[in-house]
Amino acid sequence: MKKVLLWGGLILFLVVLGVGLYRSQQGQVSVGQPAPEIELTTFDGETYLLSDYRGSVVVINFWASWCESCKPEAKDLQAAYQLYKSRGDVLFLGVDYVDTEPEALAYLEEFGITYPNGPDLRTEISQAFRIRGVPETFIIDQEGIITHLQIGPFRSLEDILATIDPLLD
Amino acid sequence: MPKNSKVFLGFMGLALLLISFFLPALAQGSGPTDDEVNAIARQLYCPVCENIPLDACGTVACEQWRGIIRDKLAEGWTEDQIKEYFVAQYGDRVLAEPPASGFNWLAYLIPILVFVGGLILLGLGFRKWKEEKPVRATSRQSKKGPPLPKADEEYLQRVEQELKERSRSQE
Numbered sequence: 375m376k377k378v379l380l381w382g383g384l385i386l387f388l389v390v391l392g393v394g395l396y397r398s399q400q401g402q403v404s405v406g407q408p409a410p411e412i413e414l415t416t417f418d419g420e421t422y423l424l425s426d427y428r429g430s431v432v433v434i435n436f437w438a439s440w441c442e443s444c445k446p447e448a449k450d451l452q453a454a455y456q457l458y459k460s461r462g463d464v465l466f467l468g469v470d471y472v473d474t475e476p477e478a479l480a481y482l483e484e485f486g487i488t489y490p491n492g493p494d495l496r497t498e499i500s501q502a503f504r505i506r507g508v509p510e511t512f513i514i515d516q517e518g519i520i521t522h523l524q525i526g527p528f529r530s531l532e533d534i535l536a537t538i539d540p541l542l543d
Numbered sequence: 544m545p546k547n548s549k550v551f552l553g554f555m556g557l558a559l560l561l562i563s564f565f566l567p568a569l570a571q572g573s574g575p576t577d578d579e580v581n582a583i584a585r586q587l588y589c590p591v592c593e594n595i596p597l598d599a600c601g602t603v604a605c606e607q608w609r610g611i612i613r614d615k616l617a618e619g620w621t622e623d624q625i626k627e628y629f630v631a632q633y634g635d636r637v638l639a640e641p642p643a644s645g646f647n648w649l650a651y652l653i654p655i656l657v658f659v660g661g662l663i664l665l666g667l668g669f670r671k672w673k674e675e676k677p678v679r680a681t682s683r684q685s686k687k688g689p690p691l692p693k694a695d696e697e698y699l700q701r702v703e704q705e706l707k708e709r710s711r712s713q714e
Binding site: 376380383387390438439440472473474477493495496497498501 | 589590591602603604607608610611630631632633634635636649653656657660663664667
């Protein structure tokens with residue numbers, strides 16, 4: 375009986391340790407995988423459920439007001455949004471990672487960003503995408519599959535367009 | 544200058560001196576102190592700077608968080624309310640001590656289980672050692688020692704008997 379208890383405890387401990395290691399070693403959600411389901415509530419109170427946008431290309435950009443390397447691409451992302459806006463089949467979503475609201479709103483104003491942006495409440499969205507930092511941008515096709523993962527900022531507007539255009543008719 | 548005016552000016556000067564001394568203290572008294580902010584900050588961890596408590600973290604993000612704590616304290620929020628706010632905004636992982644619920648229970652249970660398991664193993668080991676000790680002692684000591692265990696006694700009797708039988712057969 376004592377041996378069973380000891381072995382049982384040891385196996386339970388190893389299982390817990392294994393699960394923890396597996397979770398920590400899981401890599402990023404990568405290109406070719408389906409995008410995880412997320413719900414973003416914007417600073418304006420609008421809600422976006424990713425699965426509602428099957429049939430559209432979705433651009434999800436993770437950023438923060440304290441992130442210096444997010445700034446160079448902020449205007450380019452807004453410019454790309456303006457270019458595709460009239461088509462109606464490209465959705466831009468900004469996810470504000472571990473940030474404070476006044477600073478985040480000031481950042482959006484500073485760079486004139488008008489596409490939907492919201493806080494990553496309880497860091498659930500960043501955990502679903504298993505991001506490693508900011509900025510990171512995921513491009514999701516009409517089938518909900520990730521077709522491009524940009525770690526770090528886009529270098530130019532052309533770079534952004536080059537990842538989206540091939541997905542459009 | 545009349546004497547009264549001199550006295551008045553003297554009092555005014557003294558009053559200004561006193562105000563200049565106590566004004567910073569009064570201004571500080573109106574808002575939360577750094578110690579009050581840090582008392583809460585050291586219980587929180589920013590997900591950006593892993594393993595560094597918020598009170599010791601020098602990044603812009605952490606500075607902003609400490610600013611929030613200061614604002615909330617100034618608004619009269621309690622420590623628990625502020626911690627709940629951070630959990631609602633950034634998740635459970637901001638807490639230095641995870642809430643004792645769900646999977647988090649393991650963080651509290653495992654050390655206790657390991658400790659208790661270690662004590663049990665030690666206890667068992669000592670008991671076994673204690674049981675074995677007299678047996679080893681009897682093999683070396685004289686007849687005056689404590690009685691042999693039953694199994695050993697039977698074995699010795701059998702050996703003695705066999706030795707007697709052998710010596711008889713040799714005669």
